[in-house]
Each structure stands twice: as structure tokens, then as C-alpha cells.
Amino acid sequence: MSSFGLDSASIFTPLLALTGDTAFSGKQEQYKLAESFIADIQASLQAETQSEIVVEVIPGNHDCDFDIEGDARPVLLSALSDRLHSFDPSGQSANEILRVEDEFVAFRCRLTQQQNNTASGRLSWQRHIPVAGLQLTIKCYNTACTSKLKEQPGEVLFPMGFELQEIPSDIVITMFHHPYGWLEPSNARAFRDRVEQSSDIILTGHEHISGGYLKKTLGSDSPQYYIEAASLFGDDGQSGFNVISVDLDANEYEVTKFIWDESLYRGRSSQPEPFVRTRLSGAAVLANTRAYASTLEEPGTGFTHPVAKDHLRLSDIYVYPDLLHTNPPNLKAGPVPIASDNALAFFREHDNILVYGEEECGKSGLART
Secondary structure, three states, X not given: OHHHOOOHHHOOOOEEEEOOOOOOOOOHHHHHHHHHHHHHHHHHHHHHHOOOOEEEEOOOHHHOOHHHOOOHHHXXXXXXXXXXXXXXXXXXXXXXXXXXXXXXXXXXXXXXXXXXXXXXXXXXXXXXXXXXXXXXXXXXXXXXXXXXXXXXXXXXXXXXXXXXXXXXXXXXXXXXXXXXXHEOHHHHHHHHHHHHOOOOEEEEOOOOOOEEEEEXXXXXXXXXXXXXOOOOOOOOOOOEEEEEEEEXXXXXXXXXXXXXXXXXXXXXXXXXXXXXXXXXXXXXXXXXXXXXHHHHOOOOOOOOOOOOOOOOOHHHHOOOOOEEEOOOOOHHHOOEEEOHHHHHHHHHOOOOOOOOOOOOOOHHHHHHX
């Protein structure tokens, strides 16, 4: 760790996070090479830190073996957009769609000593790790579950009809392979909302360009820290990785980007930045069942669309209303209008809100969204 400019004595639990594309085409022999390489890294880190090295890995599109895809999977994927919210992660369709990742699943089980025996457990999973008296949660979402051999931005689909159980944590790290721009737009928005409501640090891959940014929603004090991974073995000869240091005592974080430069990796460190917890990540949050979540998405009547899909959901057509905050902090200023575009952010940042209005003004629809 000293090579990274970190004091190994202060590192309680190093996390080695791989954000997808460990293999080139999801083959067993490719994972055997990866296991040997990762084992060397683990041994070096463990010798220096004298700490257990936690390893977590998620699949990317290159972790899919499309040679065993068969005829059924493309047909199932072509019909998935119309039933994405009611998709059964434990059904036969899910098993068939996920079969291209079988070698990845076996690799991850060997690497992490964690089991993913069910289809639903292969779509998303989480781990809870004690760190010096604190609780670290790692959430993983398999956005490569519907990957195709030649996928395009805006086409990837991730089933949303289930959710991981929320457990109070001191820090939540979320991992998924595809940045939001690769997901179908409405699916991307729903997925992003789910991720950001309970994540502190978000790790992505796929685009093979190291980067990062802090996102803070207007009116919110809870930012998200996005870290985008470089490719360790890129087609263009580029190689890089990120080292993220989080100091929960000082409430600071720092990211160092390492890029291969002829004979060694050279690091470029950011300045320590304030680290603010996401408001919901430290609280227990009840998760809807798949059946109830599907009920909430029913628009209440048989809407159809000539182009978009056979079955429209409430979230496809719902527009948040303009609201009036009648009890703002500064009562002397009077009621404060809340525009439709800001309504969702307002609800997320306030607890115990009472919404009232005329009968059939849309209170129930608002609550369901």
C-alpha cells in the first residue's frame, strides 16, 4: 500500500473490486488465468497490510459466453422490455438468459467463497463486512445479465421487479458494469434512482476510461461519488486502475488514478475531499415484494401505445404535479411553490410529509410513484 501513497497500518480492510470484463469471452481457461493473477495481488496486499483482503467481482458483457447462447435467449431478450417490471428472477426464462454467465459464476464462487446458486441471486447480491467496528455493505448489480454480442448504448435492460434488503451500514459501495447511458432510458432512470437512494460510492466499468465525479441533486445534502474504472489490459495498450481511500473518522476520501507508463504505474492523486454519507444508506428501508411493486406500477386502466410497448406502466406516463409547500422553514415568507421537476427530490429529502388536496386530484397516484 505504501506504493500507493497510503499508510498500510491505517488500512483496516482493503477491498479489491473488479467491475467486470475479467474474461474476454467468458471461457473457463480465461478465468483460470485471472484467478492466478488476482491471487498474486491478494498475497502482496495481505503481506503488506496484515489484513484480510476482501475481493468482489461483477460480470461485464465480456464475461458472457455467447458461444453457448443458443436460440432461446435472443427470443427471450427481444420480449423482455414489455415485461421488465414483472420479470421473475427465479423463473425458467431467467435461468436461460443467465446461462451465458455460468463460467463467471463458478469463477466468482471460487474467488470470493460466496455462493450464487439462484437466478435471483445472480441478478443482484450484497455482502456485509465488519470493518473496525463499522459496517461495510457491498451491493452488486449484474447489468450484463441481458448483454448481447454487439450491444449499443441505450439498449441494455436490467430487471427492476425486486430489490436487495436494506440493512443499516456505515458505508455502502455499489458496483455495476454498465454506466447508465448504456441502459434503455426509462430503465436507466429507475435503476439510477434505486442505486442513488442508498449508495455512497458507486463503481462502474465497461467504457475502459478512468474517471470519476461527484453528483449532488439540487436541494439534497447527500451526494454520490462515482468512480469509473480504466481497463487493466486494453486493446490500445493502455492499462490503469484506481485506488480509493475513505477515512470515516476524518470524513474524507481521496482517489488516485494509476496509469501504466512504459515501465511502471504512475499515480495522480486528487486532493482529499469531504465525504458525506448518503442519507438513506445508514437507515433500514423496507423493500417492496416483486408482486406488490408490480401492483404499484398499474396505471389503473388499459392504456396502450402504438409504438412503445403493449403494457404501459404508471412510471411510463406519470408526470409529477406542481405542489405548494404550506409549512416551509420560513413561515413569514408564505407558502413555497414546488415545480413538477423538483417534486421527487423534495420528497426524498423530507420525512413525514402530509399531502392533501381535493378528492381525485391524484394523491394516490403520487404516493404509488
